[in-house]
Amino acid sequence: xxxxxxxxxxxxxxxxxxxxxxxxxxxxxxxxxxxxxxxxxxxxxxxxxxxxxxxxxxxxxxxxxxxxxxxxxxxxxxxxxxxxxxxxxxxxxxxxxxxxxxxxxxxxxxxxxxxxxxxxxxxxxxxxxxxxxxxxxxxxxxxxxxxxxxxxxxxxxxxxxxxxxxxxxxxxxxxxxxxxxxxxxxxxxxxxxxxxxxxxxxxxxxx
Numbered sequence: 726x727x728x729x730x731x732x733x734x735x736x737x738x739x740x741x742x743x744x745x746x747x748x749x750x751x752x753x754x755x756x757x758x759x760x761x762x763x764x765x766x767x768x769x770x771x772x773x774x775x776x777x778x779x780x781x782x783x784x785x786x787x788x789x790x791x792x793x794x795x796x797x798x799x800x801x802x803x804x805x806x807x808x809x810x811x812x813x814x815x816x817x818x819x820x821x822x823x824x825x826x827x828x829x830x831x832x833x834x835x836x837x838x839x840x841x842x843x844x845x846x847x848x849x850x851x852x853x854x855x856x857x858x859x860x861x862x863x864x865x866x867x868x869x870x871x872x873x874x875x876x877x878x879x880x881x882x883x884x885x886x887x888x889x890x891x892x893x894x895x896x897x898x899x900x901x902x903x904x905x906x907x908x909x910x911x912x913x914x915x916x917x918x919x920x921x922x923x924x925x926x927x928x929x930x931x932x
Contacts, residue, residue, distance in 0.1 A: 757904045764895055765826060768888035768913055772825035775881040775916065779818050779838075782874045786811045786845075789867045793848070796858040800851050803844075810844040813837045825885075831914035882916050889913045 790804050797804060817837035821830045852858055859865075893912050896905045904910075 754904050757901045758908055761892070761896060761901070761905060761908070761910045764888070764892035765910065765913070768885060768892050769825050771881070771885035771888045772821070772916070775878060775885055776818065776822045778874055778878040778881055779814075782871065782878065783811060783815050783818070785867055785871055785874065789864070789871065790848075792861060792864050792867065793852065793858060796855050796861075797851060803848055803851050807841075807844045807848050810837070810841040814841040826911070826913050828912070828914035831916060835914075835917055886915050886917075889915050 786807065790807055793800075793804060814834075814837040817830070817834040821827070821834040824830060852864075895901060896910050896912060
């Protein structure tokens with residue numbers, strides 16, 4: 726074998742190694758990309774479960790307020806605060822449902838839910854002072870449904886946050902982070918409780 730043949734053979738080997746390496750890198754990138762897509766779809770689906778329960782709760786609130794109106798004639802400010810907070814939460818929920826991967830939308834929803842929870846907590850404190858309202862059959866039914874729905878929201882929120890944590894962890898790991906950045910995969914926002922009022926509200930269980 727001549728020197729030129731040896732050089733050509735070496736060049737071919739190097740080229741082959743480079744091609745194989747490029748194929749391996751490409752396959753890895755495709756695998757990471759597909760994995761991120763799957764994880765993103767998973768937390769979006771998890772949020773869809775939250776959305777169902779939030780809408781159920783939003784639908785219950787006007788009925789609860791309507792029943793309370795007949796008894797809380799001097800608490801219009803409290804009722805108006807609940808109505809306003811519900812409206813803001815509905816709007817924020819619609820934006821979050823359109824794209825749960827949008828951190829700004831999820832932060833807005835967390836804030837709106839916090840405000841609504843605070844307003845509901847204040848309403849329940851007022852309701853406690855009206856025994857006849859507490860004993861109203863419709864009010865009791867509505868509050869039981871609210872409690873049940875809130876529990877479902879909590880479970881769905883935990884499932885969503887678990888999915889987001891898995892997605893964010895995968896996205897931030899090396900070297901997947903480079904592929905994520907190039908392909909536009911951003912960190913997702915947890916659906917967090919932003920204050921004590923939201924964590925404890927709505928506490929609507931009557932005894």
